[in-house]
Amino acid sequence: MARPLPLDRHDRQQAAREFRRANLLIAAQQVFADAGLEGATIRAIAQAAGYTPGAVYSYYPTKEAIYADILSHSLTALGAAVRDAAAAAHSDEARLRAAVRAFYDYYYDRPQELDLGFYLFQGIRPRGLTPALDRVLNNRLVAVLQIIAAAMARYAGVAHLDAHRETVAAMCHICGVLLMANTGRLRTLDSEPAALVDHYLDCLVARLRPR
Amino acid sequence: MARPLPLDRHDRQQAAREFRRANLLIAAQQVFADAGLEGATIRAIAQAAGYTPGAVYSYYPTKEAIYADILSHSLTALGAAVRDAAAAAHSDEARLRAAVRAFYDYYYDRPQELDLGFYLFQGIRPRGLTPALDRVLNNRLVAVLQIIAAAMARYAGVAHLDAHRETVAAMCHICGVLLMANTGRLRTLDSEPAALVDHYLDCLVARLRPR
Amino acid sequence: MARPLPLDRHDRQQAAREFRRANLLIAAQQVFADAGLEGATIRAIAQAAGYTPGAVYSYYPTKEAIYADILSHSLTALGAAVRDAAAAAHSDEARLRAAVRAFYDYYYDRPQELDLGFYLFQGIRPRGLTPALDRVLNNRLVAVLQIIAAAMARYAGVAHLDAHRETVAAMCHICGVLLMANTGRLRTLDSEPAALVDHYLDCLVARLRPR
Amino acid sequence: MARPLPLDRHDRQQAAREFRRANLLIAAQQVFADAGLEGATIRAIAQAAGYTPGAVYSYYPTKEAIYADILSHSLTALGAAVRDAAAAAHSDEARLRAAVRAFYDYYYDRPQELDLGFYLFQGIRPRGLTPALDRVLNNRLVAVLQIIAAAMARYAGVAHLDAHRETVAAMCHICGVLLMANTGRLRTLDSEPAALVDHYLDCLVARLRPR
DNA sequence: TATGAATGAGTCTTCATTCAT
DNA sequence: AATGAATGAAGACTCATTCAT
Numbered sequence: 076m077a078r079p080l081p082l083d084r085h086d087r088q089q090a091a092r093e094f095r096r097a098n099l100l101i102a103a104q105q106v107f108a109d110a111g112l113e114g115a116t117i118r119a120i121a122q123a124a125g126y127t128p129g130a131v132y133s134y135y136p137t138k139e140a141i142y143a144d145i146l147s148h149s150l151t152a153l154g155a156a157v158r159d160a161a162a163a164a165h166s167d168e169a170r171l172r173a174a175v176r177a178f179y180d181y182y183y184d185r186p187q188e189l190d191l192g193f194y195l196f197q198g199i200r201p202r203g204l205t206p207a208l209d210r211v212l213n214n215r216l217v218a219v220l221q222i223i224a225a226a227m228a229r230y231a232g233v234a235h236l237d238a239h240r241e242t243v244a245a246m247c248h249i250c251g252v253l254l255m256a257n258t259g260r261l262r263t264l265d266s267e268p269a270a271l272v273d274h275y276l277d278c279l280v281a282r283l284r285p286r
Numbered sequence: 287m288a289r290p291l292p293l294d295r296h297d298r299q300q301a302a303r304e305f306r307r308a309n310l311l312i313a314a315q316q317v318f319a320d321a322g323l324e325g326a327t328i329r330a331i332a333q334a335a336g337y338t339p340g341a342v343y344s345y346y347p348t349k350e351a352i353y354a355d356i357l358s359h360s361l362t363a364l365g366a367a368v369r370d371a372a373a374a375a376h377s378d379e380a381r382l383r384a385a386v387r388a389f390y391d392y393y394y395d396r397p398q399e400l401d402l403g404f405y406l407f408q409g410i411r412p413r414g415l416t417p418a419l420d421r422v423l424n425n426r427l428v429a430v431l432q433i434i435a436a437a438m439a440r441y442a443g444v445a446h447l448d449a450h451r452e453t454v455a456a457m458c459h460i461c462g463v464l465l466m467a468n469t470g471r472l473r474t475l476d477s478e479p480a481a482l483v484d485h486y487l488d489c490l491v492a493r494l495r496p497r
Numbered sequence: 498m499a500r501p502l503p504l505d506r507h508d509r510q511q512a513a514r515e516f517r518r519a520n521l522l523i524a525a526q527q528v529f530a531d532a533g534l535e536g537a538t539i540r541a542i543a544q545a546a547g548y549t550p551g552a553v554y555s556y557y558p559t560k561e562a563i564y565a566d567i568l569s570h571s572l573t574a575l576g577a578a579v580r581d582a583a584a585a586a587h588s589d590e591a592r593l594r595a596a597v598r599a600f601y602d603y604y605y606d607r608p609q610e611l612d613l614g615f616y617l618f619q620g621i622r623p624r625g626l627t628p629a630l631d632r633v634l635n636n637r638l639v640a641v642l643q644i645i646a647a648a649m650a651r652y653a654g655v656a657h658l659d660a661h662r663e664t665v666a667a668m669c670h671i672c673g674v675l676l677m678a679n680t681g682r683l684r685t686l687d688s689e690p691a692a693l694v695d696h697y698l699d700c701l702v703a704r705l706r707p708r
Numbered sequence: 709m710a711r712p713l714p715l716d717r718h719d720r721q722q723a724a725r726e727f728r729r730a731n732l733l734i735a736a737q738q739v740f741a742d743a744g745l746e747g748a749t750i751r752a753i754a755q756a757a758g759y760t761p762g763a764v765y766s767y768y769p770t771k772e773a774i775y776a777d778i779l780s781h782s783l784t785a786l787g788a789a790v791r792d793a794a795a796a797a798h799s800d801e802a803r804l805r806a807a808v809r810a811f812y813d814y815y816y817d818r819p820q821e822l823d824l825g826f827y828l829f830q831g832i833r834p835r836g837l838t839p840a841l842d843r844v845l846n847n848r849l850v851a852v853l854q855i856i857a858a859a860m861a862r863y864a865g866v867a868h869l870d871a872h873r874e875t876v877a878a879m880c881h882i883c884g885v886l887l888m889a890n891t892g893r894l895r896t897l898d899s900e901p902a903a904l905v906d907h908y909l910d911c912l913v914a915r916l917r918p919r
Numbered sequence: 920t921a922t923g924a925a926t927g928a929g930t931c932t933t934c935a936t937t938c939a940t
Numbered sequence: 941a942a943t944g945a946a947t948g949a950a951g952a953c954t955c956a957t958t959c960a961t
Contacts, residue, residue: 095920117957128955128956129958138956217475220475247482248455250462250465250466251462252458254404254461255458255461260407263424264454271455282489337947340932340934344945514941538935539935548942550935550943552941552942552944559935559936560935560936618893665888665899666908668884669884669885670881671884672888673880676826676883676884677876680826680829685846686853686876687872693880697877721922750951750953751950751952759924759926761952762925762926762953762954763924765952765954
């Protein structure tokens, strides 16, 4: 039976600190979801967390670092959503469809998190998004894509497929649809984002169908 | 032989003014391409054009108006690029491929213009982007898409096709690829944007191929 | 029979200039009445007169000088209004009442002109309102007050009265009422400006009534 | 014997903050008295208080809010002045005279505060002067007028008098005199503002004298 | 660790006035 | 006399960040 190891003082402090940081992060996510990239000022985040602006800097060196941490959690949650959807499916085809749809659904419900990704991943940031952090975030994304790639391989048979390319292509397609939806283009073009996604999936499934 | 008509004073002044506005716009485009959306402040634009900030306001009533003008020119240029590419093609299939590729190529070379479009097309701007202007810009985009839709219809035969949906889907795909490329994701995922586009086109062409 | 004297070239030019200045002034008055003190920019005035901003400076050295000229004309018109009202009255009491009421009515209909007077007459202006001009404007005002003073003297009999003081007092009262009306105070205090004026006149007439 | 209660940290900080805000307000009042409405910019106020412009915004959300606070204090002080003057009087007549004179004296010594009132009470301000605040300020003014109205009623007997109307009329008169004095008109008209006020009071007292 | 006051560099925008033409 | 382009100084306001406590 696992018993929690006794912590020495240092570890206890560390844990408490981590706990406070997590709280701050949750507040930041909330501000973010409510007010978007522009509205998420340090002041607003601090206030939402019950802190004053200065206190935030005990936990994050920079505003961008907060962004990065939110994004990191966001990618983890995305991964969970995609994984769960895939796990619940009852056929290989359903699994592929479910995984891709989960990716789409996740961001459709959280447009700000998509924005954040695009913002942070963009070129060179003055400070905050270090190469190390960038690598971490990237790995998170790769992990999500691997779930989709696996579903694809299982459906199509690994031999007949460049699963990596197809997965990246699917991600691009989904993100493009989301982008167009979020900026209002699809509305003015009289198109339903979900229908576009399903159409893409229909074609994909047909194309990869094992014979 | 066309000889330039003599201009009266008013016309000459008008032309001179237009010339200066065009210069200002070019400077703004440059600032834009160099510094991106955030960096393209009135100060920076004015300086690049050799003006003081106040002077800019004799040419554009608002910062957003400058953005809108850049975007408008951008969409016009995009339209020309797509049209030219389609016109130069020697077969129906080549025309479809060329049109879509031209769309991609245009933005691949001018990533900031893509950003600008997404920025300006987004919801309601405080001032500057009037609904009228929004409609104009939107029509420009629609015009571009119609070229692609026409190529598609000609290739596939209009009966067997929801050309509108396929065109919107293609645009989403291209924009998704561009977005991923611009934010550095494709590099880290070891994917070539152009290869993705070509793959998409291969699938599209195969799928729509008339029998 | 008076025949217009032949004008030499210089005079003709002078007259033409004066004519254009008068046009400019009329435009300025209009802008003023429409847009108030804050809205009456040089640009707006120039545009209303069909000029460009620079041209205005051929006629007035300064924005304040335009204000001053408007005010001067305003005071002249006020004088005419008061004079006409007094002239039309059929009794000494009616004359006094009519003159004071005319003062009130004039400004009640033209609140911006009252503002202008207060603005220009206020303390030291940076430039524009020279002492000489100030004297001119003041004399205009004095001329108006003399009409009222004369009506008062005629009504009350000159012996029993400090007509100057009573006239200044009446002017203060009227201006106070107008000020309170224009700033919305009377509305919130549930008082009618015209009723206040009439009450003041009733008291004044009763007090000065010759026995 | 009252001993200051020990304050907890929060209260101490709150008090310190209030103290600084009060200092800022005093500086603002000074700037105001020296430079007038137009000269009282955020820059100038900040500088006078030893701050940078941005710091001002931790104390007041808006320039108009500073104005409003000054005006609020001003009206309170006016009320106190009028009340004290009335309280010190030894007869009903003296009380009425004293109250009205106190109103006059207060503003005669602080001409900018009169301006401020007229500015802020004017119609709708873009931001800052909310309807709620407007009501508060208005009530302050009404409270002052009630002191005068009470003195009037006590002197004349409430039956024989429209105390409200007479009070509003007196306020208008005083404000008219002050306006004319502040804009230099009374000087050029060779009239003493105080003498005008006293004359008005003489007439008022005579008219309302109980028989 | 947390405070929160303060900074400083920045944002867009306005407008009377000047001056070469 | 008129143009109108341009200036320059100013306006209110925002916000990430620092730092003494």
